[in-house]
Amino acid sequence: MSSRMLLTAVLVCSLLLSGTAIFAAGEEEAAAPELVMMHDKGGNPNYQPFYESMGEQSMEKIGIGFTPTPYPTTDVFISQVRAALPTKQAPDLFTWWSTYRMKDLIDQGLVAETTDLWDSHKDEYAPGLRDAFTFGGKVYGFCYVVEYWGVWYNKEVFAKYNLSVPKTWAEFIAVCDALKNNGVTPIQQTVQARWPTFITFEEMVARESPDLYVDLCEGRAKYTDPRVKKAFGVWADLIAKGYFTDPSTDLFSDAPRLFNQGELAMVPCGSWYMTVLTSNGVPEDKIGIFVMPPHNPAAGKVAILEASPILIAENAPNLAAAKKVADYWMGPEGNAFYAELVGQYPANSKSDTSYLAKVRVDFRKTLVDENYRILNRFWEATPTPICEQAVDKFAEFILNPESVDKVLADLDEIADEYWSKNQ
Numbered sequence: 352m353s354s355r356m357l358l359t360a361v362l363v364c365s366l367l368l369s370g371t372a373i374f375a376a377g378e379e380e381a382a383a384p385e386l387v388m389m390h391d392k393g394g395n396p397n398y399q400p401f402y403e404s405m406g407e408q409s410m411e412k413i414g415i416g417f418t419p420t421p422y423p424t425t426d427v428f429i430s431q432v433r434a435a436l437p438t439k440q441a442p443d444l445f446t447w448w449s450t451y452r453m454k455d456l457i458d459q460g461l462v463a464e465t466t467d468l469w470d471s472h473k474d475e476y477a478p479g480l481r482d483a484f485t486f487g488g489k490v491y492g493f494c495y496v497v498e499y500w501g502v503w504y505n506k507e508v509f510a511k512y513n514l515s516v517p518k519t520w521a522e523f524i525a526v527c528d529a530l531k532n533n534g535v536t537p538i539q540q541t542v543q544a545r546w547p548t549f550i551t552f553e554e555m556v557a558r559e560s561p562d563l564y565v566d567l568c569e570g571r572a573k574y575t576d577p578r579v580k581k582a583f584g585v586w587a588d589l590i591a592k593g594y595f596t597d598p599s600t601d602l603f604s605d606a607p608r609l610f611n612q613g614e615l616a617m618v619p620c621g622s623w624y625m626t627v628l629t630s631n632g633v634p635e636d637k638i639g640i641f642v643m644p645p646h647n648p649a650a651g652k653v654a655i656l657e658a659s660p661i662l663i664a665e666n667a668p669n670l671a672a673a674k675k676v677a678d679y680w681m682g683p684e685g686n687a688f689y690a691e692l693v694g695q696y697p698a699n700s701k702s703d704t705s706y707l708a709k710v711r712v713d714f715r716k717t718l719v720d721e722n723y724r725i726l727n728r729f730w731e732a733t734p735t736p737i738c739e740q741a742v743d744k745f746a747e748f749i750l751n752p753e754s755v756d757k758v759l760a761d762l763d764e765i766a767d768e769y770w771s772k773n774q
Contacts, residue, residue: 384415384668384669384672385416385417385418386415386416386417386418386443386444386667386669386672386673386676387417387418387420387442387443387444388402388417388418388419388420388442388443388445388446388661389419389420389422389428389431389435389442389445389446390402390419390422390428390445391421391422391424391425391429391446392421392446393422393423394423394424394603395627396626396627396630397421398421398693399419401692401693402419402421405417405680405685405688405689405692406418406419408688409676409679409685412679412684412685413675413676413679415672415675415676416676417443417676420442425544425546432447436459436461436664436665436666437459437461437666438666439666439668441461441665441666442664442667443663443664443667443668443669443673443676444661444662444663444664444667444673444676444677445661445662445664446659446660446661446662447492447661447662448659448660448730448731449483449484449492449494449658449659449660449727449731450483450484450727450731450732451731451732451733451734451735451738452730452731452735453484453486453491453492453660453662454486454735455735457491460665461664461665461666462492462665463662463663463664463665463667463670463674464489464491465490465491465492465493465663465674465677466490468490468493468674468677468681469481469484469490469681471678472681472682472699475681475683475699475700475701476494476681476698476699477700479725480494480497480658480698483658483731484658484660491662492661492662492663493660493661493677493680493681494658494659494660494698495659495660495680495686495689495697495698496623496659496689496690496693496695496697496698497656497657497658497659497695497696497697497698498621498622498656498659498695498696499621499654499655499657499696499714499715499718499725500550500619500620500621500622500654500656500657500728501619501620501622501640501641501642501643501654501714502617502618502619502640502641502642502643503617503618503619503620503625503628503639503640504516504616504617504618504638504639504640504641505610505615505616505617505637505638506637506638506639507613507637508530508535508613508616509526509616511613512529512530512535514529516641517641517644518644519644519648520646520648522644523643527589527592527594528592530616531592531593531594535613535614535615536594536595536596536609536614536615536616537594537595537616537617538589538594538595538596538616538617539595539596539600539606539610539617539618539619539620540596540598540600540749541598541600541602541606542599542746542749542750543598543599543600543601543602544601544602545742545743545746546730546742547602548742548743548746548749549729549730549738549741549742549745550620551586551589551619551745551749552741552745553726553728553729554619554655555582555585555586555646556579556582557650557653557655557726558582558643558645558646558647558650558653559578559579559581559582559645559646559647559650560578560647560649560650561650561651561653561724561726563576563578563579564726565726565732567579567733568727568729568732568733569732569733570769573763573766574759574760574762574763574766575759575760575763579759580755580759582646583748583758583759585646586748586752587752590749590752596615598746598750602618602620603627607627607628607631607632607633608631610633611628611631611632611633611637619643621657622695622711622714622715623657623693623695625638625640625694625708625710625711626693635710638710639710640711640714642717642718642723651724652721652722652723652724653724653726654718654723654724654725654726655726655728656726656727656728657728658698658727658731659695659698661677661680663677681699682699683699683701683702683703684702686698686699686702687699687702687703687704690706691703691706694706694707694711696715729741734769734773737766737769740765741762741765744758744761744762744765745758
């Protein structure tokens with residue numbers, strides 16, 4: 352072989368090997384795409400940095416990451432996700448809400464099934480959590496944090512006026528009276544952003560009767576039931592006594608400031624609200640939490656649960672890769688990693704919780720040790736078409752408690768219309 356032919360052969364081989372290397376690199380890149388996750392937590396508080404860290408962690412641990420796309424308000428987020436899901440622009444992953452909030456998306460075939468993932472992690476999650484994600488025997492999405500709802504209180508204010516955490520309704524009312532008499536607004540309540548109006552509603556009805564609350568949410572009881580009206584009567588009494596903030600007081604901007612200044616003593620909200628308080632400058636040692644006692648003692652010990660899911664789009668451009676991310680995030684390591692970032696409870700029962708503030712650890716310990724009955728949050732516990740109209744009716748009641756009969760009748764009409772078509 353001549354030297355020229357030898358050189359040509361070498362060049363050809365080099366080009367072939369180079370092309371093979373490029374092709375292999377392309378294959379590797381295609382096998383580990385950068386996923387997109389849409390979320391509604393880009394406002395206050397802003398969870399974007401936490402999701403970014405989780406995407407980086409996932410890339411480091413399993414070779415597949417994701418880029419979070421934030422939306423500052425829930426309503427804009429919902430409209431954008433709903434528009435994208437039926438298309439090729441569907442997000443691979445997206446935050447959502449559990450139970451009935453998921454159902455319409457599932458019914459439309461827009462959410463990918465994750466039964467296999469739940470089966471592989473069956474010893475790490477409570478059966479009740481799985482149930483909140485199950486429809487027709489199939490499971491969808493996964494739960495990455497859980498929260499329990501209670502009453503956050505200003506420990507310095509309570510100490511200043513020699514107040515103790517109330518164990519009974521009479522003690523709760525006495526605390527509210529003492530606070531009001533000393534110029535401190537006892538309880539946060541707002542109609543801003545619409546959804547927070549259900550907070551006091553679920554507290555009042557669940558503490559009249561947890562069974563009534565479940566039946567009401569699931570269409571077996573009427574809003575005009577005398578027991579529901581009784582619960583609204585207790586709520587109206589609290590409003591009449593001036594225990595609540597002005598309804599225009601925002602839960603995320605105004606309440607933390609007033610709380611920190613000692614002008615507001617209590618904020619009923621999820622255990623995630625501690626992050627809102629501390630991120631707004633409230634010292635951790637100033638914050639405590641308790642479960643609101645029942646106004647009807649027969650209701651027993653009741654607490655509200657909020658399960659936070661991430662769903663996988665059925666039309667996800669990278670469906671297989673999205674499931675691998677979900678599998679890692681569901682595991683003890685991935686679940687704990689994200690939960691620690693945001694200071695929330697991991698959903699995985701085998702995840703580490705030593706990072707949590709003592710007040711959070713003690714709160715969940717109380718719920719477990721004292722065998723509290725756990726109820727699903729109203730936002731997820733009742734069908735979305737009912738909830739979306741109900742929150743406006745609750746606002747109507749907050750602004751005018753004398754409208755109670757009309758509000759309850761309207762709620763019955765809303766619920767009856769839904770349940771007559773969706774048994």
